Amino acid sequence: MMYDLDLLEHTDTVNELLARYGVKFGIYKNNTFKEQLFPFDAIPRIIERDEFDYLERGLKQRVVALNLFLKDIYSKKRIVKDHVVPEDFIFASSGYMAECEGVCPVKGIYSHISGIDLVQGKDKRWYILEDNLRVPSGASYPMIARELCRRSSPLTFQNNRLEDNRNYAKLLRRTLDNVNVGGHTVILTPGRYNAAYFEHSYLAEKTGAHLVNGSELRVKDDKLYYESYNGKLERVGAVYRRISDEYLDPMNFNPESVIGIPHIYDVYRKGNVALLNAPGNGVADDKGIYYFVPKMIKYYLGEEPILSNAPTYLPFYEEDMKYVLENFDKLVLKDVAEAGGYGVVFGSSMSRQQKEDFIELLKAEPRRFIAQEVIDFLDIDILEGNETLPRKADLRAFVLMADEPLVWKSGLTRFSRNPDSFIVNSSQGGGFKDTWVLSQ
Amino acid sequence: MGIISVEQTDRLLWLGRYSERVYTTLRLYYNSFDMMIDEITDSYAEFCKMIDIPDIYGSKEVFKEKYPFDEENPDSILSNLNRAYDNAIVLREEIGSEALSYIQLAIYDMNRAKISRAPLIEMQRVIDNILAFWGIVDDSIDSEQVRNIIKTGKRIERIDLYARLGMARKELVREIDRLVPRIERSGMEYRKDKIGALKELVTQPEINYYRIVYEVETIL
Numbered sequence: 001m002m003y004d005l006d007l008l009e010h011t012d013t014v015n016e017l018l019a020r021y022g023v024k025f026g027i028y029k030n031n032t033f034k035e036q037l038f039p040f041d042a043i044p045r046i047i048e049r050d051e052f053d054y055l056e057r058g059l060k061q062r063v064v065a066l067n068l069f070l071k072d073i074y075s076k077k078r079i080v081k082d083h084v085v086p087e088d089f090i091f092a093s094s095g096y097m098a099e100c101e102g103v104c105p106v107k108g109i110y111s112h113i114s115g116i117d118l119v120q121g122k123d124k125r126w127y128i129l130e131d132n133l134r135v136p137s138g139a140s141y142p143m144i145a146r147e148l149c150r151r152s153s154p155l156t157f158q159n160n161r162l163e164d165n166r167n168y169a170k171l172l173r174r175t176l177d178n179v180n181v182g183g184h185t186v187i188l189t190p191g192r193y194n195a196a197y198f199e200h201s202y203l204a205e206k207t208g209a210h211l212v213n214g215s216e217l218r219v220k221d222d223k224l225y226y227e228s229y230n231g232k233l234e235r236v237g238a239v240y241r242r243i244s245d246e247y248l249d250p251m252n253f254n255p256e257s258v259i260g261i262p263h264i265y266d267v268y269r270k271g272n273v274a275l276l277n278a279p280g281n282g283v284a285d286d287k288g289i290y291y292f293v294p295k296m297i298k299y300y301l302g303e304e305p306i307l308s309n310a311p312t313y314l315p316f317y318e319e320d321m322k323y324v325l326e327n328f329d330k331l332v333l334k335d336v337a338e339a340g341g342y343g344v345v346f347g348s349s350m351s352r353q354q355k356e357d358f359i360e361l362l363k364a365e366p367r368r369f370i371a372q373e374v375i376d377f378l379d380i381d382i383l384e385g386n387e388t389l390p391r392k393a394d395l396r397a398f399v400l401m402a403d404e405p406l407v408w409k410s411g412l413t414r415f416s417r418n419p420d421s422f423i424v425n426s427s428q429g430g431g432f433k434d435t436w437v438l439s440q
Numbered sequence: 441m442g443i444i445s446v447e448q449t450d451r452l453l454w455l456g457r458y459s460e461r462v463y464t465t466l467r468l469y470y471n472s473f474d475m476m477i478d479e480i481t482d483s484y485a486e487f488c489k490m491i492d493i494p495d496i497y498g499s500k501e502v503f504k505e506k507y508p509f510d511e512e513n514p515d516s517i518l519s520n521l522n523r524a525y526d527n528a529i530v531l532r533e534e535i536g537s538e539a540l541s542y543i544q545l546a547i548y549d550m551n552r553a554k555i556s557r558a559p560l561i562e563m564q565r566v567i568d569n570i571l572a573f574w575g576i577v578d579d580s581i582d583s584e585q586v587r588n589i590i591k592t593g594k595r596i597e598r599i600d601l602y603a604r605l606g607m608a609r610k611e612l613v614r615e616i617d618r619l620v621p622r623i624e625r626s627g628m629e630y631r632k633d634k635i636g637a638l639k640e641l642v643t644q645p646e647i648n649y650y651r652i653v654y655e656v657e658t659i660l
Contacts, residue, residue: 019548020541022529184443192530201532211533216445228443229627 010152011042011383017148023141026195033193039431040145041382045395045413052437055118055126055397056407058307061297063114063399066131066284068300070110073283074100084299085292088316092367093289094337095134095282097245099252103269105278106179112276113175113240114399115139118307120378127310127375129394131290133281135242137196138396138412139168140203142434146410149434163437165410168398169206175402176209176238179274183235184226185209188217190243190259200242209240219263224273238274239264245279287336287370288314311373315366324362324371328355331371333362346374382415382431391415394424395435411435448534449589449628451527453660455535456593458524459543463570464601465491465517466563469508473560476500490605508563509554518550521566534586535577542573588626595619596656599638603652612642612652623659634659 115136204211225233313320335343379390393415414424497503546569553562
């Protein structure tokens with residue numbers, strides 16, 4: 001066993017320190033906001049160097065292709081014209097934004113920070129479960145956990161040679177600076193009642209960016225400014241926005257947004273500010289589009305995909321619908337419009353009536369769902385008291401597009417605390433682990 | 441020096457005020473609680489009057505329990521601590537995770553004291569955390585402006601409380617002297633004439649405490 005028992009003995013201490021530093025996520029239950037601690041399990045996920053090299057190649061390939069797809073979709077749409085992706089999956093996607101047509105972000109980068117969710121099957125193969133190209137969160141948790149684990153058990157880290165994951169802030173800063181058009185770099189947060197507020201504030205602290213909310217920014221003469229206390233306007237060159245597209249600009253998107261900045265999108269459209277990630281990315285991380293990512297890799301890069309998708313079926317296609325209906329009980333069905341572990345149902349867990357109702361819905365709205373084979377995840381041990389117990393876990397890897405694609409040599413490993421559950425999301429009660437990438 | 445918005449300035453100021461309010465009222469509560477051990481006639485009403493909070497308690501036993509810990513009561517010490525946290529939590533990149541962590545620890549310790557059989561002992565940790573917070577503000581925050589805004593809030597709150605409590609002249613003189621360089625270097629707009637008025641008030645043979653509260657509360 002690579003990890004040291006000494007580290008495991010300090011699990012409670014590390015969790016206490018995480019609480020001390022306010023490592024929490026917000027959650028709304030019954031219309032009430034609550035902050036919850038994100039339970040940390042000290043047994044790390046360990047990835048060998050060679051294995052991570054393979055993941056790194058596959059992740060870079062995927063994110064490069066996804067960026068090319070976004071550029072294509074909002075300009076020439078070659079991939080649609082060449083019948084690789086049906087137009088139904090583009091224009092009917094809730095993530096597609098007509099306002100982004102013909103708008104090219106700074107340096108042509110759309111997804112600067114991508115969170116790619118993977119699982120490892122019992123056959124040891126890695127499968128991509130989901131691409132998150134809008135506002136993926138989670139990097140801050142393993143970053144701070146590593147810091148505290150090193151404090152709690154220095155010997156563990158002396159005895160095991162790992163990639164230091166505390167460099168995420170530097171990678172992020174490099175990514176932000178790469179597209180900054182001149183001026184300050186800010187992290188735009190919807191505020192402390194956002195689920196990922198800890199991350200917004202922690203990344204601001206660690207990158208040296210200003211954490212701002214919408215009311216502190218304003219547009220003047222086609223440029224974006226931060227208004228300081230004495231009324232001086234300070235130019236902003238890059239915005240790492242942690243609010244979703246529809247709330248970004250009430251003048252261009254949802255007019256009811258009170259957390260956005262009027263006309264920021266006009267500034268962006270003119271190339272006078274970089275927005276990370278670019279608006280409109282939702283079209284590429286739609287669960288329906290996920291099916292087509294391997295095809296995109298072949299189409300744009302002329303390469304075979306290095307990493308595989310989980311076997312996926314689109315009921316939109318007649319043949320796939322037939323397969324889904326015939327194999328309903330062994331599939332997991334996902335609503336493409338949902339996220340965070342919501343809208344996921346297992347065929348095997350439905351009652352007869354539920355199944356009939358669901359199939360009716362599926363037939364009425366085939367574009368709304370995808371079906372996937374249930375991957376038998378490789379279990380990962382977690383510590384429960386003095387016992388180790390196997391649990392399902394995924395890995396969110398982070399790929400940053402700076403002057404070159406960068407894969408963070410770590411990731412957020414989330415696990416289910418429920419022995420019967422495949423759902424690992426923090427909002428559903430899951431915990432997290434550090435992800436160790438061995439450096440030798 | 442970094443750039444600070446109006447909202448951040450306001451939050452820094454109130455972080456200073458609320459953390460000072462917690463610190464001073466806790467110390468006061470200690471003294472009052474000690475007096476209440478021996479007293480025959482309840483004195484808590486006088487305490488409420490002094491610090492200008494409504495007497496909603498009805499008995500000293502209820503006061504002893506509710507004044508520090510009742511989150512539903514906006515005047516309780518815990519409510520003030522929560523407000524310090526509400527300001528601190530949105531200032532992580534300005535004050536740093538370490539400084540923020542002491543406010544967070546104070547909340548944990550206050551909640552621990554709430555369910556403890558010896559709350560006064562547990563609350564000592566809250567005082568320790570507030571003191572550690574002040575220490576790290578001095579030690580770790582690079583921006584002089586940020587430090588000065590927080591400290592201005594602290595001094596304004598202290599002058600306000602000390603005046604309400606009718607503290608000795610020398611205490612007030614000291615606190616006003618400490619406020620002046622802070623507010624001057626905070627970068628905030630303030631009423632210079634109010635500083636003069638405060639200095640004048642503490643030289644009068646009969647100190648007008650209400651006037652001091654008024655002047656310090658209208659200084660910004």
